Amino acid sequence: MTTDPVRWLWAAVAVGLWLATIALVQLSRARARRAAAARSAALAPAGDAPAVLVAFASQTGLAEELAWMTARSLSDAGTTARVAPLGDLDLSELKAARCVLIVASTTGEGDAPDALSRFVRQSMTAPADLTGLSYGLLALGDRTYADFCGFGRSLDGWLHRSGAAPLFDRVEVDDGDAGAVRHWQHQLGLLTGSTVQADWTPPAFDRWRLVERTHLNPGSPGGEAWMMAFEPLGHAPAWVAGDIAEIGLPTTERQPAPGSREYSVASLPADGRAEFIVRLMHRPDGTPGLASGWLTRDLAIGDEVGMRIRTNRSFHGPSPETPLILIGNGTGLAGLRAHWKARAGQTTGQTWLMFGERTRAHDAFLDTELQAALASGALTRLDRVFSRDAGDGRYVQALIAEHAADLTAWVDRGAAILVCGSLEGMSKGVHEALEAALGADALLSLTESGRYRRDVY
């Protein structure tokens, strides 16, 4: 044993530090426990208070799917949850919820999903009084767009200005990034005090086999467009017109991480197959696009792919009696086709298709089928425009201007409008043409009542 007083002094200091560290750790653990308890209290339905609200703002269905997974996580941890579209809530309902978890995607150019247009106009133009409301926000976006998570961010700012208190920092998800989604799950775990988190991997992909591939536009000045048909091997899911398929990409050297691409489904379960229109894309160096090159070039008839079909509520059609105006360009014909097929053979309101592509000679996609649909009454009217044809040079929006009076009459009779195709150029041009034909207010109220819907990409 040492008798050196300096060593004794150092030993005493070391023991003191050690004790202080333990005390600090315990204090911070107690603080963390108190914070977790406070957050759980924010979640736990007090008395007969309603369940925790999980709200979603979704354009193509992913935010909705994640909202349901969030609710399931909460209920697995013993916290009752209810799911609602954010756009259907008014401010008093939101405030009364006291605790809301929101999954919000961004669409267009940093915009809110279409179903939120009324909410944005009526509720978000100025700060509201949401004091007493706690919220967690999962913002979905994609960094390849200029305004990453634009809507999620403005929603967060508005909630904050309205006096609502964030439970944790906004979680931003870039293109479905699994790490960010796990972070959201972790936050849910802290809220509910549950450490076990069910696996959130989305439903497994079903196996499908490529059975047919047809070149729709040989000789076109534009990129090749292919109609591709897949048959299910085993389980065949149910879906409706407007839904979206995710096709799994093979992992290769160029694509080491598993990925998927989304396509509008052009057929219905009754067809016994899932059909898509795929445009062969090229990268700046001229090589075929990763997914489109694989689908239209490398995949052979008989080859298998993994695929799952996702509900895309914001592009579902109206009731059969409602007159329907379908507007689109290029591969957007796929999403529209499922709609007129769904109305074939039913007593329906009239169905009018407006379609734009490059040349009549090479790009009159599915012409034989369109003529048959006209003959059978599945389509009642067809107008097409070909932008590269001599003396024409107009895009699909030109048809709206040209037939504005008829279009207005259809809308006055209750028609719904579905638009499918490219975001750049087409959807903006079509939107402006519809505003010019119908008036901005009328178009807004069509959006709000779900009679104007878009699936643009």
Ligand SMILES: Cc1cc2nc3c(=O)[nH]c(=O)nc-3n(C[C@H](O)[C@H](O)[C@H](O)COP(=O)(O)O)c2cc1C
């Ligand atoms: C037409 C379109 C426009 C988009 N615009 C943006 C955007 O401006 N900013 C962004 O961060 N993400 C944008 N995204 C990416 C979406 O936010 C992302 O795909 C999200 O997961 C979609 O979720 P949802 O299925 O719930 O709508 C856009 C996606 C599409 C299809």
